[in-house]
Amino acid sequence: MSANSHPTIVESRTEAPFYRPVDDEVEVFRAAARRGVPVLLKGPTGCGKTRFVEAMAHDVGRKLITVAGHEDMTSADLVGRFLLKGAETVWVDGPLTRAVREGAIFYLDEVVEARQDTTVVIHPLADHRRELPIDRLGTTLPAAPGFQLVVSYNPGYQSVLKNLKESTRQRFIAIELDFPPVDTEAEVVAHEARIDVETARTLVKIGHAIRNLDGSGLREVSSTRMLILAAELVGEGLSLRSATQAAIVQVLSDDHDVVRALGELVDALLP
Known part of the structure; x- marks a missing residue:
């Protein structure tokens, strides 16, 4: 080589x-x-x-x-x-x-x-x-x-x-290929991370919301892979907010304004 x-x-x-x-x-x-x-x-x-x-x-x-x-x-x-x-x-x-x-x-x-x-x-x-x-x-x-x-x-x-x-x-x-529908993606996230389907569904809804943002300036959106990583953190006892911040929000951007906006979006979708 x-x-x-x-x-x-x-x-x-x-x-x-x-x-x-x-x-x-x-x-x-x-x-x-x-x-x-x-x-x-x-x-x-x-x-x-x-x-x-x-x-x-x-x-x-x-x-x-x-x-x-x-x-x-x-x-x-x-x-x-x-x-x-x-x-x-x-x-x-x-x-x-x-x-x-x-x-x-x-x-x-x-x-x-x-x-x-x-x-x-x-x-x-x-x-x-x-x-x-x-x-x-x-x-x-x-x-x-x-x-x-x-x-x-x-x-x-x-x-x-x-x-x-x-x-x-x-x-x-x-x-x-594209990101799957909510139900299918929730099943995938739950299976891969070994968490309950409802938690997986919440993460998937967050993922879909980020993907549907207009004019966000993001080079990439929240992938199924990222949702699985967030779910694995939840499986280790982290809160949904901490998990999404670490595995999704902070990964998608280094721009403080974008990170803050994504964080607010996540907070609005969390149960």
Whole structure:
């Protein structure tokens, strides 16, 4: 790996991940998985994109290899490189090459954070060729049965300079995910944090109120992930107000006026 580049690699989990469908995303993914069609997941930060992929990998019975995209990532970080091992130089597969060989699902999270000259390495895998050129070995590796590409990004957070190239985008089918309805999100928060549903519902109502604010100036809104963190604090004995202040209000902004306004909104919604 390059000196400053260490991709975060997460292997699949053995237990079935908890996921509640909102629309037809499960059916669309299953159909794509049967044909090996690449999938692009779009949605705000913390809405459950990664959990959805984990659940779908378990559902279709495939290994999942996840890499978090970042601006220092190189193609070698994905494909592999020669490394010194004792007195010998040996080739070490990168996570993408491993997924191609093993017929796993390869999930590149926040794909637009990676440099475009890096992400083009997935192009031959995302079309009819289904193969990975490994230039340093002078070979081309065909994808094993079961291999599938999945990438994700947050379209509302990207700038003009950080967006998917059309040549990349058009190789994928797209599934748009969003924050779930109140009842579904309350069930998720209660399950993940192991708290009662009514407390979870109060936190979700706070989350929805923040998401619906006009002209707040917030770069991000209260995600399901943040609500779960707040719920976990409640589960440890903190009051709802203290938990929401620590896990939501103070995290969303450093602007004192914004923090105060969010705090007042939370106070108005607390029982």
